[in-house]
Amino acid sequence: MVELVPSILSADFARLAEEIAAAERGGGTVIHVDVMDGHFVPNITIGPPVVASLRKATKLPLDCHLMIENPDEFIPAFADAGANWVSVHYEACRHLHRTLELIASHGMKPGVVLNPATRVEVIRDILPMVHHVLIMSVNPGFGGQKFIEFSLDKIRELARLRAELGLRFRIEVDGGVAHDTVERVVQAGAELLVAGNAVFGAGDAERHARDLLDAAKR
Numbered sequence: 682m683v684e685l686v687p688s689i690l691s692a693d694f695a696r697l698a699e700e701i702a703a704a705e706r707g708g709g710t711v712i713h714v715d716v717m718d719g720h721f722v723p724n725i726t727i728g729p730p731v732v733a734s735l736r737k738a739t740k741l742p743l744d745c746h747l748m749i750e751n752p753d754e755f756i757p758a759f760a761d762a763g764a765n766w767v768s769v770h771y772e773a774c775r776h777l778h779r780t781l782e783l784i785a786s787h788g789m790k791p792g793v794v795l796n797p798a799t800r801v802e803v804i805r806d807i808l809p810m811v812h813h814v815l816i817m818s819v820n821p822g823f824g825g826q827k828f829i830e831f832s833l834d835k836i837r838e839l840a841r842l843r844a845e846l847g848l849r850f851r852i853e854v855d856g857g858v859a860h861d862t863v864e865r866v867v868q869a870g871a872e873l874l875v876a877g878n879a880v881f882g883a884g885d886a887e888r889h890a891r892d893l894l895d896a897a898k899r
């Protein structure tokens with residue numbers, strides 16, 4: 682039920698294949714790839730060429746979190762690179778319904794992301810289209826930030842809404858997921874736990890992934 686989704690943002694980018702292998706040995710089952718364009722968020726990371734290399738380095742699903750303006754323009758390139766899941770921000774999509782259809786039409790699992798300040802109810806009508814909903818529990822742009830507590834209420838609200846609508850999308854949480862927050866996040870209803878700093882921030886990603894997953898399942 683609960684899966685650990687290591688975010689490579691805090692990994693050593695010169696050793697990505699080894700870092701991912703270590704996180705996988707520690708129990709990570711999906712790899713989270715943070716794509717930032719320096720416009721939607723105040724940071725720049727990686728794009729389709731790196732995803733194409735990662736595709737050759739792991740068999741795990743690649744969960745690409747697009748923190749970019751005009752995601753429609755780049756969706757075909759992520760599909761070609763081998764991305765499996767693609768999530769776009771509600772705040773970055775003028776025509777969210779169209780963008781989610783575009784992701785699905787390229788054979789990828791569509792997801793929608795909400796910034797901390799965005800209410801859950803705004804995505805109600807498109808929920809039948811998504812494979813996952815990503816609740817940001819920090820403002821996007823950087824790893825290692827402090828968990829925003831009211832995200833727990835949003836996770837609970839989303840779980841309620843899913844039950845009310847009889848849907849099956851998965852609930853993912855991203856930002857500040859670590860030893861001091863993971864139990865509450867799971868209790869609130871999150872199933873896909875993105876963790877960057879807690880897995881890759883201090884060396885030995887295998888051990889840190891395993892410890893976090895153990896804490897999540899406790």
Ligand code: DX5
Nearest residue numbers: 688821822824825857877878
């Ligand atoms: C932040 C990214 C996160 C980031 C989380 O914009 O979306 O995926 O890696 O990092 P931690 O787990 O360190 O908060």
Ligand code: ZN
Nearest residue numbers: 688715746855
């Ligand atoms: Zn992310």
